[in-house]
Amino acid sequence: MIRIIVRAKKDADAVKAMLRTFYQGWDIEVTTLKGARGEKGIERLHDVLSNEYYNIVLIGRQDKEFLKLDGMLGANTVIHMVPKEKIRNTRISQLASEFERARARFRLETQWNNEGYIFSIIKRGVRLPIEVNPAFDVFLENKNVVSKYLGIYCKGCDYLVFVRKFSGEHDIFCGKNLIAKIKIPDRGYVEVYEKRDTEGSLVNLKKTLENNIETLHVMEKISTKLLKNVKNKHDVYIVPWSGGKDSTTALILAVKVFGRKKLYAIYVDTGVDFPHNREYIEKVSRKLGVNLIIEEAHVDEELSKGRRFPTNEDRWCTKLKIAALYRAIDSIADSRDKVLIIVGDRDAESELRSKRPPIRDHEGFMQVAPIKMWSAAHTQLYLLQNNIPLNPLYELGFYRLGCYICPALRSWEIMIMKSTPLKNILDNLPFYKEFITSFREIGNNRE
Structure with a gap:
């Protein structure tokens, strides 16, 4: 299901050590660009990408040139940079955390374009400012539910995006705009603690399906x-x-x-x-x-x-x-x-x-x-x-x-x-x- 791609063998060794420690039984493939950088590295990257896996390209800061390809290689490919010069210099516990964040991007990346949402890595619209956190989730909510129970109205927006965060906190987007923040406790009452007076964007379900x-x-x-x-x-x-x-x-x-x-x-x-x-x-x-x-x-x-x-x-x-x-x-x-x-x-x-x-x-x-x-x-x-x-x-x-x-x-x-x-x-x-x-x-x- 997942293929991790790194630049060189020593980087692959670090990733394999991380997988042995934290992801036993996952059967994750690890492959390299054979040390290639620049145009040769990009050419090699295209060769090893697979349309049958989620491709996660892990790079260090010294290879940040690959970031220009992020969002350009298909809905199943993420390029994720760790906060170290090289992958091999990253502690395996931190490497596991970075791997989790990279995986979460497939789930959380959300854009708005042409009256619909796009839930994809592919760059095709205005990206919603959603924090990449492995615990978060996104889902669609009907405007009638939002208006009935929260008193939030967004003209022209048939469906709103909810971002489920920690401790019952949710961000609500109407198209490209963050229009409210709410808290849903286990017990008590739902609280709208931030409501923004901003004009929403047109959103309809048909266009979202097409997107x-x-x-x-x-x-x-x-x-x-x-x-x-x-x-x-x-x-x-x-x-x-x-x-x-x-x-x-x-x-x-x-x-x-x-x-x-x-x-x-x-x-x-x-x-x-x-x-x-x-x-x-x-x-x-x-x-x-x-x-x-x-x-x-x-x-x-x-x-x-x-x-x-x-x-x-x-x-x-x-x-x-x-x-x-x-x-x-x-x-x-x-x-x-x-x-x-x-x-x-x-x-x-x-x-x-x-x-x-x-x-x-x-x-x-x-x-x-x-x-x-x-x-x-x-x-x-x-x-x-x-x-x-x-x-x-x-x-x-x-x-x-x-x-x-x-x-x-x-x-x-x-x-x-x-x-x-x-x-x-x-x-x-x-x-x-x-x-x-x-x-x-x-x-x-x-x-």
Whole structure:
């Protein structure tokens, strides 16, 4: 999935030492320019670039001339300079940090051009001033959600870019302009703490889709190559499917590589899921023509017996969901070593997931994560480009999906859940009123 390119052998030795220390099992290729600089170095660089990998060109300050090519070599190539004269002079811990930042650029680089966004390294528009931080993510939010819940209006901008940062902080862009900063705490109230009176830019979804066709094609090619590399080693292909954008993207990629005969999408129903999720997976599974298996996790039954709601400290529901998933898999396959699990994990979701290799052994299964390097915006657009609608919960404003009693629900989701039209549905579902009453909001009451 990743190829690192450096100028000389000693630089490659330093990178390999870093990979052995921090990235065991990642199977990252390292190649060199054979010491070449100047025009010969550029010529050699073109020779070693691959359209089947994310190419990360690591250079020291003495080779900064290569930076002029950054953004000019395709959607899958980044040129990243470390703050040392040579790669070989960089401590491996710092080299790992620089590698993380270089990887994050594929996910975070965002531009605006001709009434649409471009989520790509390729220089084709006005670059949004987004800090390159491996923990950040970018996604699109509907203008109606932004105006309804935040009171932020941007004329002519159908979709806004949200940059998810640390501790619930988000930057909001309308086209090329930063128009607001907000904080979404786990508990309490959403705060708009900086709102700028600036004229927005025209943005429409159709143009944004057109702007990203090339980039998504390149990313799809890299993801499908990863899947093809492990295809012949397994007989059964499983996609754990929540109905969210990431697992749905993984499912589409799996269909394109493995076909439908031996591919199974497994949806684990907790009994306290948003009804939108089950309706969505049933609708999309019919459209994709995939084998859909629904397995019950019986979280609702545990609650009926008097068990307390799951908490961040005791997510007993997760254990039930995993057990249900494995029951479903074991009912399909004779042996776990014949099973390949395709997950929708992305680096931006958590530090733990970002440290996992793209392919790994996990509890007796081989697991592959084809969209590790994607942003939330990439998955949103990929679904739409493949004529698959987004889960309607996203249109209501959700960033991530789960159960309606999930301890990971933040103040943002709670605000949406307590508003129409969702409130009218949830009020009639088991355990919801008890959960929402016990959900203590901490902060200034603005009502």
